Amino acid sequence: xxxxxxxxxxxxxxxxxxxxxxxxxxxxxxxxxxxxxxxxxxxxxxxxxxxxxxxxxxxxxxxxxxxxxxxxxxxxxxxxxxxxxxxxxxxxxxxxxxxxxxxxxxxxxxxxxxxxxxxxxxxxxxxxxxxxxxxxxxxxxxxxxxxxxxxxxxxxxxxxxxxxxxxxxxxxxxxxxxxxxxxxxxxxxxxxxxxxxxxxxxxxxxxxxxxxxxxxxxxxxxxxxxxxxxxxxxxxxxxxxxxxxxxxxxxxxxxxxxxxxxxxxxxxxxxxxxxxxxxxxxxxxxxxxxxxxxxxxxxxxxxxxxxxxxxxxxxxxxxxxxxxxxxxxxxxxxxxxxxxxxxxxxxxxxxxxxxxxxxxxxxxxxxxxxxxxxxxxxxxxxxxxxxxxxxxxxxxxx
Amino acid sequence: xxxxxxxxxxxxxxxxxxxxxxxxxxxxxxxxxxxxxxxxxxxxxxxxxxxxxxxxxxxxxxxxxxxxxxxxxxxxxxxxxxxxxxxxxxxxxxxxxxxxxxxxxxxxxxxxxxxxxxxxxxxxxxxxxxxxxxxxxxxxxxxxxxxxxxxxxxxxxxxxxxxxxxxxxxxxxxxxxxxxxxxxxxxxxxxxxxxxxxxxxxxxxxxxxxxxxxxxxxxxxxxxxxxxxxxxxxxxxxxxxxxxxxxxxxxxxxxxxxxxxxxxxxxxxxxxxxxxxxxxxxxxxxxxxxxxxxxxxxxxxxxxxxxxxxxxxxxxxxxxxxxxxxxxxxxxxxxxxxxxxxxxxxxxxxxxxxxxxxxxxxxxxxxxxxxxxxxxxxxxxxxxxxxxxxxxxxxxxxxxxxxxxxxxxxxxxxxxxxxxxxxxxxxxxxxxxxxxxxxxxxxxxxxxxxxxxxxxxxxxx
Numbered sequence: 001x002x003x004x005x006x007x008x009x010x011x012x013x014x015x016x017x018x019x020x021x022x023x024x025x026x027x028x029x030x031x032x033x034x035x036x037x038x039x040x041x042x043x044x045x046x047x048x049x050x051x052x053x054x055x056x057x058x059x060x061x062x063x064x065x066x067x068x069x070x071x072x073x074x075x076x077x078x079x080x081x082x083x084x085x086x087x088x089x090x091x092x093x094x095x096x097x098x099x100x101x102x103x104x105x106x107x108x109x110x111x112x113x114x115x116x117x118x119x120x121x122x123x124x125x126x127x128x129x130x131x132x133x134x135x136x137x138x139x140x141x142x143x144x145x146x147x148x149x150x151x152x153x154x155x156x157x158x159x160x161x162x163x164x165x166x167x168x169x170x171x172x173x174x175x176x177x178x179x180x181x182x183x184x185x186x187x188x189x190x191x192x193x194x195x196x197x198x199x200x201x202x203x204x205x206x207x208x209x210x211x212x213x214x215x216x217x218x219x220x221x222x223x224x225x226x227x228x229x230x231x232x233x234x235x236x237x238x239x240x241x242x243x244x245x246x247x248x249x250x251x252x253x254x255x256x257x258x259x260x261x262x263x264x265x266x267x268x269x270x271x272x273x274x275x276x277x278x279x280x281x282x283x284x285x286x287x288x289x290x291x292x293x294x295x296x297x298x299x300x301x302x303x304x305x306x307x308x309x310x311x312x313x314x315x316x317x318x319x320x321x322x323x324x325x326x327x328x329x330x331x332x333x334x335x336x337x338x339x340x341x342x343x344x345x346x347x348x349x350x351x352x353x354x355x356x357x358x359x360x361x362x363x364x365x366x367x368x369x370x371x372x373x374x375x376x377x378x379x380x381x382x383x384x385x386x387x388x389x390x391x392x393x394x395x396x397x398x
Numbered sequence: 399x400x401x402x403x404x405x406x407x408x409x410x411x412x413x414x415x416x417x418x419x420x421x422x423x424x425x426x427x428x429x430x431x432x433x434x435x436x437x438x439x440x441x442x443x444x445x446x447x448x449x450x451x452x453x454x455x456x457x458x459x460x461x462x463x464x465x466x467x468x469x470x471x472x473x474x475x476x477x478x479x480x481x482x483x484x485x486x487x488x489x490x491x492x493x494x495x496x497x498x499x500x501x502x503x504x505x506x507x508x509x510x511x512x513x514x515x516x517x518x519x520x521x522x523x524x525x526x527x528x529x530x531x532x533x534x535x536x537x538x539x540x541x542x543x544x545x546x547x548x549x550x551x552x553x554x555x556x557x558x559x560x561x562x563x564x565x566x567x568x569x570x571x572x573x574x575x576x577x578x579x580x581x582x583x584x585x586x587x588x589x590x591x592x593x594x595x596x597x598x599x600x601x602x603x604x605x606x607x608x609x610x611x612x613x614x615x616x617x618x619x620x621x622x623x624x625x626x627x628x629x630x631x632x633x634x635x636x637x638x639x640x641x642x643x644x645x646x647x648x649x650x651x652x653x654x655x656x657x658x659x660x661x662x663x664x665x666x667x668x669x670x671x672x673x674x675x676x677x678x679x680x681x682x683x684x685x686x687x688x689x690x691x692x693x694x695x696x697x698x699x700x701x702x703x704x705x706x707x708x709x710x711x712x713x714x715x716x717x718x719x720x721x722x723x724x725x726x727x728x729x730x731x732x733x734x735x736x737x738x739x740x741x742x743x744x745x746x747x748x749x750x751x752x753x754x755x756x757x758x759x760x761x762x763x764x765x766x767x768x769x770x771x772x773x774x775x776x777x778x779x780x781x782x783x784x785x786x787x788x789x790x791x792x793x794x795x796x797x798x799x800x801x802x803x804x805x806x807x808x809x810x811x812x813x814x815x816x817x818x819x820x821x822x823x824x825x826x827x828x829x830x831x832x833x834x835x836x837x838x839x840x841x842x843x844x845x846x847x848x849x850x851x852x853x854x855x856x857x858x859x
Contacts, residue, residue: 027830030832034842036838037835092449270770333538
């Protein structure tokens with residue numbers, strides 16, 4: 001047996017047609033060979049940068065403010081990871097629609113994964129927003145693991161260059177009982193009643209950020225609500241069913257300015273439990289730099305920072321502060337991509353980091369081990385570790 | 399003498415004239431896919447195995463076991479007479495059940511018990527739970543390790559049959575040949591697993607398990623990530639190229655090599671070389687479409703997801719390729735073999751682009767997957783491989799029923815083959831190769847130049 005490639009006495013074509021046919025066969029073979037060779041040699045070589053577009057910075061000026069203060073009302077969205085993940089596993093995993101879980105407040109008594117928004121809300125709608133204790137009692141009898149529900153909410157206070165302070169409520173938590181307790185502890189109930197809070201910014205539609213909405217409505221039903229693009233029909237209906245009477249603003253994908261030095265940014269990011277879209281906050285603090293504040297940051301903290309780098313102009317061109325749930329290992333799970341984040345976060349040179357909630361304790365500990373400027377908390381009001389800026393803790397930038 | 403495989407030996411004939419067999423089988427596959435997806439995988443369905451790793455593990459391993467049954471064991475212990483005379487539906491049920499039973503035994507007996515309880519803890523969900531992991535993640539981590547093994551096996555098992563031609567055991571009889579090839583490819587898979595994925599598993603735990611694995615992994619600086627998805631990329635491309643080689647490429651151009659050892663070596667190594675080139679290009683294509691990857695991001699900008707998406711893109715190419723091979727007799731057969739292959743390749747790529755577009759536009763509406771490209775729970779490989787499995791059940795196990803049937807003894811079967819050609823090379827052929835190679839390079843750079851505009855025109859999100 002011999003290899004045809006080494007054959008010397010090649011058969012010559014007898015006609016022009018045969019010759020053309022042989023040429024075409026060779027050309028078809030060569031086309032594949034040439035394409036594949038170029039793919040292999042060029043595609044992952046340093047030369048490939050020649051065809052990649054230059055990263056252009058837009059440097060959009062959204063103003064400057066004097067400082068920003070964040071009060072952590074609650075970062076404990078749930079109290080026991082194993083219970084939450086047991087529910088998620090039992091219901092069929094992380095892609096199951098959150099309204100189907102039969103979690104509080106939409107429990108209808110039919111058991112895990114058999115719920116629906118319509119059946120759940122029907123049991124409590126008549127009690128919203130003014131009879132939340134009574135509603136919660138009904139919810140407790142009909143829902144799966146209602147005592148595991150907590151919630152995420154933070155008070156963001158922007159101080160303008162003239163010294164005027166404007167308050168925004170970021171998210172409204174999950175459990176009616178827990179959130180009401182937290183609001184009272186931090187005086188949010190009074191601020192809402194006195195119309196001291198400019199708007200409620202809902203970072204995204206997730207249960208632990210949004211389902212405690214009636215607690216805010218109880219104190220300020222006419223408050224302006226800013227939601228990101230991507231809410232499902234159940235979420236939009238819940239705003240109405242919670243007793244809201246004010247304006248609802250849908251923040252479109254991209255940057256949305258609210259006052260000098262303060263904007264939100266909506267990312268069209270797909271999220272577990274059938275949620276889509278999240279908005280996070282950017283604050284430009286005079287002489288310091290950019291402060292990034294997040295609810296869950298499902299878009300990823302590096303993506304969040306890179307968006308600011310590409311889109312915004314901020315003082316000293318410095319990534320200054322970071323606060324919130326950074327959504328890295330929220331269920332204390334791990335993936336090597338999170339190590340990529342821990343390794344690469346240092347390049348962004350944040351000066352002050354306050355993390356909690358869905359950041360994951362393991363991530364916070366890895367940040368501290370890596371020498372990042374993590375501001376530690378007091379581990380009070382059911383927050384689990386000082387590695388987190390916990391419930392009731394305050395961080396000020398500027 | 400080597401016995402041809404039953405799949406090579408059999409001839410299928412259409413039961414009906416015109417396009418009906420194609421239409422009937424397409425409908426049959428679609429219905430079977432959707433019902434089985436709803437029962438086993440769909441997050442809104444009954445068993446909800448698409449978590450995603452548990453469901454992913456199952457569909458990858460079912461594919462491997464089917465390859466073992468049809469290619470490695472050539473349907474042993476079932477006789478040719480039984481294979482020819484049994485109703486296709488009954489055969490489909492028996493072989494599919496056998497596939498599931500074999501994997502259950504392998505999963506529970508070998509991976510979770512022998513390996514997980516006696517050797518490496520991360521193969522056992524029970525041990526991981528005992529060590530403090532939440533049960534959900536214990537199952538997901540374990541499934542991740544087991545499915546990575548399947549990813550390798552689904553490349554090496556068929557590659558040893560179709561590229562290495564079962565050498566040096568090609569003349570053995572079944573089941574000796576099957577067990578020998580199985581053991582050898584399993585052994586190879588173990589080596590590749592430890593080199594390509596063990597480090598990935600070791601850094602899932604805190605602290606990194608540096609005494610039992612190389613951490614950070616050897617590929618970190620090259621791939622710009624510590625994630626094992628870098629290896630998923632080229633291994634998935636290997637899996638896909640094996641089937642290109644076997645189906646629409648008709649083992650060309652390696653089939654031109656007459657010396658067996660050289661042909662087998664060139665085929666086996668050539669598949670790897672093509673796969674690596676393809677994986678680099680598919681990564682670059684994403685950079686051209688979406689910009690450079692940024693390490694540390696979570697989603698479609700992160701290097702680890704880009705490498706994963708290389709594998710996903712390759713799978714989108716495999717589906718129309720197999721469909722074209724199974725139900726359209728490779729589609730193009732009227733020209734010379736290289737020209738046929740060129741047209742088939744271009745058609746399958748165009749079909750893959752359409753499938754990709756339709757999938758990301760609509761899958762979340764009927765499969766229960768997450769909208770968007772890059773959600774951690776968005777694994778198009780799962781529905782795509784599930785669909786491939788359904789096609790394999792139909793074509794391998796059921797002889798293409800209901801649109802096709804096995805030919806009867808003495809029946810003349812009309813097949814559309816390209817013009818029969820001797821594998822001899824003429825000066826005109828060589829001139830063509832030189833011209834074609836230059837044309838291929840020009841084509842590549844034209845594609846690179848046009849890709850940003852093309853992907854912009856087809857922007858989904």
